[in-house]
Amino acid sequence: MKRILLFISFLFSVHALCAQATYTVSGSIKDSTGQEMIGANILLIAGKDSLHTASNEKGQFRFPKVKQTTFTLRITIMGYDPWYKEFSYKDAGAVIDLPLITMTMKTNNLNEIVVKGKVSSIIMKEDTIEYRADQYKLRPNSVVEDLVKRLPGMEVDQDGNIISQGKKITKIRINGKDFMVDDIKTLTRMLPVDLIDKLQLIDDYGDMARATGRKTGEPQHVINIQTKSDLSKAYQGKAIAGAGNDGRHNLGLMTNYFSEEQQFSLMGNSNNTSSQTGKVTTSTGNINYRNNINKAFVVNTGFNAGHNMSSQLSSSNVQTVTSEGTLSSANTSNSSSRSDNYSFGGGGEYKPTINTLANFNLNLSRSSSINNSIQSANQTGFQHKDQLTSNYMTNNAPAIGVNGFAMHRFKGLGRVVSLNFSINNADNKSNQDSYDSLRYYNADNTVLKDSLLHQLLYKSNGNLNTVAQLSYVEPLDSFSSLELKYVINSNRTSNLLETRWVNPGGKKTFIDSLSNRYSYTMIQQQIELNYRRNKGKLDYTLGVRLQPSLLRSSIISGQRAFKRSAPLVPVLSMQHKLSKKSMLMLNYSGNVGLPSYQQLLPVADLTNAQFPVIGNPDLRTSFTHSSSLSYRSIGLNTLFLSLSGNYVKDNIVTNVVLVKDSFNTVKQETRFLNADGNYNVGLNYGWSKRFSDGKYNLHLNGGGFYNNNILFLDNVKKAAQNLSLSQTVRGTMLQQWLELSGSIGYAYNRNVYAMAQSSITNITTWSFNMNAKAYFLKTFSLAGDVRKQLNTGYSGGVNTNPLMLNGTLEKTFFKRRLTCRLQGYNLLDEGASVSQSISGNTVTESRNQLAGRYFIFTLQCDLKLFKGK
Numbered sequence: 001m002k003r004i005l006l007f008i009s010f011l012f013s014v015h016a017l018c019a020q021a022t023y024t025v026s027g028s029i030k031d032s033t034g035q036e037m038i039g040a041n042i043l044l045i046a047g048k049d050s051l052h053t054a055s056n057e058k059g060q061f062r063f064p065k066v067k068q069t070t071f072t073l074r075i076t077i078m079g080y081d082p083w084y085k086e087f088s089y090k091d092a093g094a095v096i097d098l099p100l101i102t103m104t105m106k107t108n109n110l111n112e113i114v115v116k117g118k119v120s121s122i123i124m125k126e127d128t129i130e131y132r133a134d135q136y137k138l139r140p141n142s143v144v145e146d147l148v149k150r151l152p153g154m155e156v157d158q159d160g161n162i163i164s165q166g167k168k169i170t171k172i173r174i175n176g177k178d179f180m181v182d183d184i185k186t187l188t189r190m191l192p193v194d195l196i197d198k199l200q201l202i203d204d205y206g207d208m209a210r211a212t213g214r215k216t217g218e219p220q221h222v223i224n225i226q227t228k229s230d231l232s233k234a235y236q237g238k239a240i241a242g243a244g245n246d247g248r249h250n251l252g253l254m255t256n257y258f259s260e261e262q263q264f265s266l267m268g269n270s271n272n273t274s275s276q277t278g279k280v281t282t283s284t285g286n287i288n289y290r291n292n293i294n295k296a297f298v299v300n301t302g303f304n305a306g307h308n309m310s311s312q313l314s315s316s317n318v319q320t321v322t323s324e325g326t327l328s329s330a331n332t333s334n335s336s337s338r339s340d341n342y343s344f345g346g347g348g349e350y351k352p353t354i355n356t357l358a359n360f361n362l363n364l365s366r367s368s369s370i371n372n373s374i375q376s377a378n379q380t381g382f383q384h385k386d387q388l389t390s391n392y393m394t395n396n397a398p399a400i401g402v403n404g405f406a407m408h409r410f411k412g413l414g415r416v417v418s419l420n421f422s423i424n425n426a427d428n429k430s431n432q433d434s435y436d437s438l439r440y441y442n443a444d445n446t447v448l449k450d451s452l453l454h455q456l457l458y459k460s461n462g463n464l465n466t467v468a469q470l471s472y473v474e475p476l477d478s479f480s481s482l483e484l485k486y487v488i489n490s491n492r493t494s495n496l497l498e499t500r501w502v503n504p505g506g507k508k509t510f511i512d513s514l515s516n517r518y519s520y521t522m523i524q525q526q527i528e529l530n531y532r533r534n535k536g537k538l539d540y541t542l543g544v545r546l547q548p549s550l551l552r553s554s555i556i557s558g559q560r561a562f563k564r565s566a567p568l569v570p571v572l573s574m575q576h577k578l579s580k581k582s583m584l585m586l587n588y589s590g591n592v593g594l595p596s597y598q599q600l601l602p603v604a605d606l607t608n609a610q611f612p613v614i615g616n617p618d619l620r621t622s623f624t625h626s627s628s629l630s631y632r633s634i635g636l637n638t639l640f641l642s643l644s645g646n647y648v649k650d651n652i653v654t655n656v657v658l659v660k661d662s663f664n665t666v667k668q669e670t671r672f673l674n675a676d677g678n679y680n681v682g683l684n685y686g687w688s689k690r691f692s693d694g695k696y697n698l699h700l701n702g703g704g705f706y707n708n709n710i711l712f713l714d715n716v717k718k719a720a721q722n723l724s725l726s727q728t729v730r731g732t733m734l735q736q737w738l739e740l741s742g743s744i745g746y747a748y749n750r751n752v753y754a755m756a757q758s759s760i761t762n763i764t765t766w767s768f769n770m771n772a773k774a775y776f777l778k779t780f781s782l783a784g785d786v787r788k789q790l791n792t793g794y795s796g797g798v799n800t801n802p803l804m805l806n807g808t809l810e811k812t813f814f815k816r817r818l819t820c821r822l823q824g825y826n827l828l829d830e831g832a833s834v835s836q837s838i839s840g841n842t843v844t845e846s847r848n849q850l851a852g853r854y855f856i857f858t859l860q861c862d863l864k865l866f867k868g869k
Contacts, residue, residue, distance in 0.1 A: 361404070430459045460495065514606060
């Protein structure tokens, strides 16, 4: 408490030095179409004082040192009529926010003069990077995905996922409102670019951050699509129907209606062409509706449905380092699955004034799945064992959640009170029917004995999570403020595990020692006091946060555990605008981590009978220190640079213990301990440059990451290090008749685990990609893409260097309203792709079967009707 009082005294001392006894006048300027007016000349006259400024890139302006509450404002900008008005605020506070100012374009009888000038293709606005769609060369009938592929700092991977600065985009907004769909790939592949004025990449810190101005923690990358402001109504429809050999199909439908008051979208897609491995059929349907009931109230609803079926063939080599020696396992797997998912989201936003906002959202979802797999493993090394496992599992998971947010900014000084809450309840029930057939061998490889285990597992998990957050912001002057914030997070979980063994005659026996009922409650609180100052180019937040937490758990046998912690951590966030086109950002955060129920439950989980998992009820909470330093610079040369790192104290790590069974062979039993020493650092960058007004583009992306992970082998502490380096060079050429893009990528992965020289892997992958599309005879196009991988460092049984070749021939009819398309995939009929994963003391090299060669013929219909204002 003494440290907190000293910190408060320090903050008030800073305020005393920086305080200004004047008024701040601020406002925003737009034209009649709603476009922000940038660079307007603004003159404020108050008595004998005259002040001058210009509007920024958002059309906003501010006069920080106005000595009177009665003043005259005059605004001029080329091409618009001058604007002036007198204001008088008798009971004004320290901050005076003016109503929106609208400029009117000049009209006269002179001949029209058209002045052509360069418009910036990319603009940076604090947490938003804005791309103007009309500044990127695109063909007719292009979609959002085509635009994203051309944007600096963004890319689309082979599966259609949008990646920005190394992070996957998981949310899309249209005109600032959440587009309630789960299938982002279908939306970006079907929504036409003709509708789009701007595409914005937003660092979203949440509703509370938008209300208070405090930005802490890692933001979520969100794409906002801004439709053209000169459209009063837009109707758009797209339909796709395709069929091919080997049962291939692609069906899609999308309809959109946009107006100033309403938005309606209907999407549906079913295909078995989107996955590169195995046979995967994906069917999705989405409905989204938004309506501005009036100026103050907006409703937004969405319904999603999905059905997926897949079958996969794969093989892997697994190497595990233990205290007894090294185990090697050659595995094969044949799996199939089916899942159904449904979700509904609905909410409303009420904003009667610019200073008051409230929203409420309801989310319902249900998912079910059936999984069937057959796996075989041949284990060699210091012991020899064969295993054949058959699993049949069903899963059902309903969920319901509500969340709300409210804020009010008081007149005068501008005090802000905001409240945020969420309540989410989720249930998960699963049934597993598992057969394990084992064959044990003697040291001379003769058969020792066969064993069969048939077990039934029933698991039920219920989770109720409640979060509430209250914030109060007290302005100190026009540039600085104090925030007092309180957060409480309650998480209640109950779990049931029932294990039954089935003998060869079919008799079921309940195994009490492998069954239990378990519950735990986690309550975490945050009490935070911070100081923010935003003046000129520097915006920073400093503070302290007390994070008391309590974990209470119990099992049916009567064991109970209580864990408490109350760390006091600093709060730091800083943004420094180096220029109009560059920014530097620094963040630090500290967070408490609590163990999961499986990590606490002291009962063996035999989901995989040869790799049982047993929890530790004596685990302590962990604490993660995270920091990041980022730099952004935009223009003809665009650069994104990010340096990050974290260190975990009392991290919850695995302890792999070898236990002997009745045949004197060992199983790997996973337990859990707390340990220090886990840390990682990473550097990620992206650079791009446009040439000849976007006809030629060069992109460089790369990064390096180092991880030091702690684990235990038979209660002995070990360390595993991972170093990964990547670099990609990508170039594009866009001509009237030809589109060409190519890339070369290099990836290096070095893993040293369990401190053993024999446990070092060095994986190197070179990737070569080339895409070309040529247009000829006005309505024809021919496209092809080729991808080659060169892999080194994998074991002989897994290593492969696939060469993928795809081709497309298109012809358009009726002014591009109808497109006929013939596509060929994997023309060289390559068989497999490879990958590597590390988990604790185990390295797994996997080989997945690729989809075989096939052809598909598709018809696509595009209809659009745009009405201007």
